[in-house]
Amino acid sequence: MKKDLQMLRASRSGVDLLEYQTTLKSRLTLSGVGVHTGTAVSIHFSPADSDTGIVFRRVDKGASGQLIRALAAEVGATDLCTGLGNPEGDHVATVEHLMAALSAMGVDNVAIEIDGPEVPIMDGSAAVFVEAFRRTGIVQLSEKRRYIRVVKPVRIDIGKSWAEFLPYDGTRFEIDIDFDSPAIGRQFFAVDLSPEIFAREVAHARTFGFIKDVERLWAAGYALGSSLENSVVIGEDHNVINMDGLRYPDEFVRHKMLDAVGDLALAGARFIGCFSSYRGGHRVNAAALRHLLTDHSAFEIVEATRRERGRRPEMIAVNAPVYAPWMI
Structure with missing residues (x-):
């Protein structure tokens, strides 16, 4: 094998x-229950500017709710699910199915508001998220994708x-x-x-x-x-x-x-x-x-760069900034 x-x-x-970054075309809301907490939760997706990435905010925390970036450096737990943030403070659990759908469907930038500590499990897969993103639409932004x-x-x-x-x-x-x-x-x-x-x-x-x-x-x-x-x-x-x-x-x-x-x-x-x-x-x-x-x-x-119109993009190495989302 x-x-x-x-x-x-x-x-x-x-x-x-894809040469350029993307976001959702319009706002989208989904509701369900957390597979581990068992509590009802609603999650709201809004279009976001280039280089925003995927960011969560716990709206149930009110004005004190902090932004939680969907990055490896924010991973706080990996027991039975993937959690972001501080498990003893602001955090969002069970992000993996949602993140799989966003990544695989090519969505780079989204602001996500969630009113509980866990992404809804839906039917246990990523299918509901995929269909929702397709129905809402994905639009291209002006900045290059890395x-x-x-x-x-x-x-x-x-x-x-x-x-x-x-x-x-x-x-x-x-x-x-x-x-x-x-x-x-x-x-x-x-x-x-x-x-x-x-x-x-x-x-x-x-x-x-x-x-x-x-x-x-x-x-x-x-x-x-x-x-x-x-x-x-x-x-x-x-x-x-x-x-x-x-x-x-x-x-x-x-x-x-x-x-x-x-x-x-x-x-x-x-x-x-x-x-x-x-x-x-x-x-x-x-x-x-x-x-x-x-x-x-x-x-x-x-970055993907198209040197001539109609030709397949080529991958060109770029100088990464001192801080970048992928850095630990």
Whole structure:
């Protein structure tokens, strides 16, 4: 399998590039419940200027609510979800599905107001967010978009898990999971990411869990809003107990890919390279991203520049400012 993957990587001829940053066309509101808190929450998305990035503000905190930037440096928790900010103060939890949808659908700048501590889980996937962004519309701004291009391999190992970034002419994810449960087992899924592929092949994959873990999670304050409406649940007999079954035969690994797309979106810019992981999760994803961004010899900041009308954009290295969203 590894040789086949290397051949596929080598055969890739290019990456679809956008020259300019984007934002949403108009304001958008969604409502739901937090999968861990179980509380009702509304989330409001507003268009934002170039170089704003993705920023959250807890409106339930009133005037004291601080802006929380969707960046790796703001990651405060990786237990069962990815949280931003100070868990003891202003924070927003379970951002990964939303961040995956924003990143994969090409939305660079959004101001997000949320009236609770957790992004609503919706149906447990990113599909509701994807459809909402498509319905609202995405518009181009005047400033150039920057990318993080991986120029040398970077790898981390945590116990039996590992993750690595490799140079690659595209944005590729290769996710390998391995569970003891026969309902999941070992599954592998890989794609070159684009808005169309994400919407069709990844966005509908739901979060999942085991019914044997429910009481332990409740006692720890997690999964209070989890249900068969927003989670794939594996029963004591190792079968999926949801009446509608799975959306994909390998929905479990596709959801792990969805999580990885969202976690890596916290780089603050899209990456050009290949991300691979084995037995990964939020903690591994966050550690791998931090390892990449702290090794300035492993990446360069580039812009897509079209030298002639009608020709494919080229990637041109640029001098990054002293402070930039992707810096730790």
